[in-house]
Amino acid sequence: MGPARRGARMRxxxxxxxxxxxxxxxxxxxxxxxxxxxxGMLSAGAPISNDSEQGSAFLRGLTQAGYVPGHNLELIxxxxxxxxxxxxxxxxxxxxxxxxxxxxxxxPAAVAAKASGHPTVVIGAGDAVLTGLVATLARPGGNLTGxxxxxxxxxxxxxxxxxxxxPGLRRVAMLWNQDDLGMTLRYRAxxxxxxxxxxxxxxxxxxxxxxxxxxxxAMRADMPDAILMVADSLTNLNRGRVFGFALEHRVPAIYELxxxxxxGGLMSYGPSLSELFERAAALVDRVLKGTKPADLPFxxxxxxxxxxNLGAAKAIALEIPPSLLARADEVIE
Numbered sequence: 001m002g003p004a005r006r007g008a009r010m011r012x013x014x015x016x017x018x019x020x021x022x023x024x025x026x027x028x029x030x031x032x033x034x035x036x037x038x039x040g041m042l043s044a045g046a047p048i049s050n051d052s053e054q055g056s057a058f059l060r061g062l063t064q065a066g067y068v069p070g071h072n073l074e075l076i077x078x079x080x081x082x083x084x085x086x087x088x089x090x091x092x093x094x095x096x097x098x099x100x101x102x103x104x105x106x107x108p109a110a111v112a113a114k115a116s117g118h119p120t121v122v123i124g125a126g127d128a129v130l131t132g133l134v135a136t137l138a139r140p141g142g143n144l145t146g147x148x149x150x151x152x153x154x155x156x157x158x159x160x161x162x163x164x165x166x167p168g169l170r171r172v173a174m175l176w177n178q179d180d181l182g183m184t185l186r187y188r189a190x191x192x193x194x195x196x197x198x199x200x201x202x203x204x205x206x207x208x209x210x211x212x213x214x215x216x217x218a219m220r221a222d223m224p225d226a227i228l229m230v231a232d233s234l235t236n237l238n239r240g241r242v243f244g245f246a247l248e249h250r251v252p253a254i255y256e257l258x259x260x261x262x263x264g265g266l267m268s269y270g271p272s273l274s275e276l277f278e279r280a281a282a283l284v285d286r287v288l289k290g291t292k293p294a295d296l297p298f299x300x301x302x303x304x305x306x307x308x309n310l311g312a313a314k315a316i317a318l319e320i321p322p323s324l325l326a327r328a329d330e331v332i333e
Contacts, residue, residue, distance in 0.1 A: 061281025107182030126182025
């Protein structure tokens with residue numbers, strides 16, 4: 001063997017040894033993928049944009065885990081815009097686009113993702129066990145993991161807040177999408193909590209945008225002391241109509257998420273969307289690194305936001321007690 005050939009073999013051995021040493025020196029370092037990781041995002045409403053509260057929190061969480069859009073990360077966002085029957089089609093579309101993992105918001109989107117068998121992180125789908133999405137939170141066992149719901153605790157808290165705001169509270173109108181099992185269970189938890197507190201419930205289930213007029217008519221005929229609206233894609237897309245009714249008839253209303261208050265609603269109490277999507281990003285990171293959703297326990301929210309809109313309160317001539325404002329996490333002037 002000639003000197004040149006021996007030298008080339010020695011350099012090759014040195015290169016391999018050097019790479020191995022670098023790998024040992026950085027045990028946590030992940031190999032660069034041959035293509036960017038693809039994350040498919042699916043919601044029953046509008047697509048989740050990068051500059052929304054949810055999207056920016058999700059991107060922040062992924063960035064902290066080392067993912068950079070345009071380098072080793074590609075987000076593919078789809079939304080059914082209220083056309084629930086399109087969710088299975090959109091899920092298949094994301095899978096056909098080689099999404100490594102799906103991130104879905106809402107119970108109907110979670111059902112579509114579960115049927116696809118694709119690795120999925122679920123947010124905002126209600127109680128994952130009671131809806132039948134998984135067998136247990138600790139051992140999901142299928143293709144889903146994510147953040148579950150604590151509706152029973154939250155329902156009592158929301159009604160307690162309403163009672164502080166409206167001391168003479170006797171009857172609450174509850175507005176929810178009765179075609180969404182996750183939200184129907186959340187409504188039932190709220191109704192049970194109201195009954196335990198001696199508050200009567202005016203049940204106003206809707207299935208389509210046209211149903212809101214019938215719900216408003218029922219309230220006009222027998223006006224409640226307050227409104228509690230359960231959040232899903234249908235009620236969210238029609239939130240402006242609920243705000244308008246509450247303003248016209250000077251009825252206090254509580255919502256589940258703070259962005260409703262920023263958009264003109266009176267008050268809200270519920271999990272922080274930023275926290276939910278940051279934690280979803282951490283679960284996505286683990287799936288991309290090889291952990292199966294079946295082995296990732298569902299988590300529960302840990303951060304909750306109480307928000308008030310002072311302009312909405314003034315518009316219905318309602319004074320928010322100082323004790324409530326002092327506990328608020330967010331106050332819109």
